[in-house]
Structures are given as C-alpha cells and as structure tokens.
Amino acid sequence: MISLFDTHAHLTDKAFNDDLEKTVSGAQDSGVARILNVCDDVNNPGRFKELLEKYSFIYGAAGIHPHELENADLKKVPPMLELKKVVALGEIGLDYHYLRAGHEENEKKRQQEFFRAQLKMSKDAGLPVIIHCREAWDDTLKIVAEGNIGRGVFHCFSGGENELNKCLELGFYISFAGPITYPKAADLRKIVEITPLDRMLIETDCPYLAPQQHRGKRNEPAFIKHTAEKVAEIRKISLEEVSQITFRNACRIFNLVVKYIP
Numbered sequence: 194m195i196s197l198f199d200t201h202a203h204l205t206d207k208a209f210n211d212d213l214e215k216t217v218s219g220a221q222d223s224g225v226a227r228i229l230n231v232c233d234d235v236n237n238p239g240r241f242k243e244l245l246e247k248y249s250f251i252y253g254a255a256g257i258h259p260h261e262l263e264n265a266d267l268k269k270v271p272p273m274l275e276l277k278k279v280v281a282l283g284e285i286g287l288d289y290h291y292l293r294a295g296h297e298e299n300e301k302k303r304q305q306e307f308f309r310a311q312l313k314m315s316k317d318a319g320l321p322v323i324i325h326c327r328e329a330w331d332d333t334l335k336i337v338a339e340g341n342i343g344r345g346v347f348h349c350f351s352g353g354e355n356e357l358n359k360c361l362e363l364g365f366y367i368s369f370a371g372p373i374t375y376p377k378a379a380d381l382r383k384i385v386e387i388t389p390l391d392r393m394l395i396e397t398d399c400p401y402l403a404p405q406q407h408r409g410k411r412n413e414p415a416f417i418k419h420t421a422e423k424v425a426e427i428r429k430i431s432l433e434e435v436s437q438i439t440f441r442n443a444c445r446i447f448n449l450v451v452k453y454i455p
C-alpha cells in the first residue's frame with residue numbers, strides 16, 4: 194500500500210455536496226493518506242471548518258482566490274490562518290485569463306493589491322503560500338520576489354522551463370496536477386522531467402482537471418494516483434518512490450510531522 198498526499202483539493206466545492214463521505218473514504222482506499230483542502234470562500238468557511246474537524250488527515254489552506262475578489266474582504270483571512278489545522282495561505286495569485294473587456298487594467302491592479310496584501314499576511318503568520326498563476330507569470334514572479342517570500346508552492350504548474358527556474362530560485366515547490374497525463378502535454382512532461390525531486394509535489398485540484406483516465410468527469414482525490422504514476426513513468430522511478438518523495442516534501446513545506454506509512 195502506498196501513501197499519497199493530495200496537496201490541493203476543493204472538497205467543499207458544491208460538486209461534492211452529495212457524496213463527500215464516500216469521496217473521502219474512496220480516497221483512503223486508493224492510498225491517499227493526507228489531503229490539503231483549499232478554502233477559497235473565506236466569507237463562508239463553515240463546511241471547511243467542519244471538514245477539518247471531522248477528518249484528522251485533512252489539513253487546510255485559506256485565502257482569497259483571484260476569481261473571488263468581488264465581495265472579498267481581506268479582514269476575513271487572518272482569523273482563518275489561526276485555525277489549528279490551517280497550514281498554508283492560499284490559494285492566492287494572479288489570473289489574467291478572464292479579465293473583463295474594458296476593465297483589464299483595473300482588474301489586474303485589484304488582483305495585484307489582494308495578492309500583495311495576502312503575501313504579507315503569510316509572512317506575518319509564518320505560513321507558506323499556495324500560488325495560483327494563469328497567464329500572469331511576469332507580474333506574479335515580480336510580486337513574489339518583491340515581497341521576499343521564500344516559502345510556498347506554485348500549484349498546478351503550467352509554466353515553461355524559464356518560469357520553472359525562476360520559481361526554484363525563489364525557493365518554491367512545484368506542484369503537478371492531472372494535466373501532466375494529457376496526451377498533448379508533452380511540454381509539461383518535459384518540466385516534470387527536469388524539476389528537482391526534492392521540490393516536487395502532486396495534487397488533484399479536484400473537482401477540476403481530472404487526469405486522462407477520468408477526463409471530462411469530476412475529479413477527486415482518489416485519482417491522484419494517475420498523476421503519481423505519470424511522474425513515476427517520466428522520472429523512471431517506482432510509484433512507491435514518487436509517493437514517498439512527494440509525501441515527505443509536502444510534510445516539509447507545510448510543517449507537518451512526517452508519518453509516511455509505506
């Protein structure tokens with residue numbers, strides 16, 4: 194039996210409203226020993242808190258996602274960081290994919306403000322950050338460097354070699370999700386090949402981005418094994434080694450005691 198660590202899941206998404214318990218037990222049956230659940234609705238943290246209380250092996254991250262800025266209130270973030278099982282601030286960052294026509298510059302500015310403010314909060318709280326970056330590499334890397342933030346994860350990594358090197362120089366971990374299994378993702382697999390193993394994490398980002406075997410359907414933590422298998426294939430190491438390395442890395446970055454059970 195292997196122990197996998199899904200470092201990015203959204204189990205409080207409505208996609209899991211009807212079968213959350215079954216989803217969690219299915220993950221355990223597939224070797225998922227720990228999950229980091231990301232709360233991106235800090236205005237309504239009730240179900241997130243319940244989840245962390247109910248399952249000892251589920252940890253949390255909380256922050257304001259760049260898509261959630263409409264009713265966002267930065268004051269809601271610090272109390273979330275004080276919850277016992279919240280081990281990271283996130284996901285935060287910049288996403289320039291869906292900027293509204295005619296409002297591009299204003300929206301970018303607002304995203305950057307929230308990003309900077311939350312990076313500062315992560316420093317004050319002594320927590321690593323989980324960064325979401327889509328079509329905004331230059332600004333994201335610049336802001337992280339300016340903030341002198343050296344601890345965190347670039348989640349669902351989608352950059353090229355240049356971006357990879359900059360993230361590594363900044364001291365960050367690189368997390369890979371289902372897209373590394375997609376037939377057309379040869380460039381991304383190249384990145385998996387050259388990322389130092391001691392900086393690599395794996396995640397589902399469920400309910401989004403199901404691996405190829407379940408593509409088009411709802412993703413869930415149990416499917417992390419397909420991503421782990423793909424990493425093993427690319428790096429020519431065993432699934433057991435991938436699970437052990439990425440599990441230890443996750444414990445290191447999120448400050449958890451390593452209790453890997455082979």
Ligand SMILES: [Zn+2]
Nearest residue numbers: 201231284398
């Ligand atoms: Zn996410």
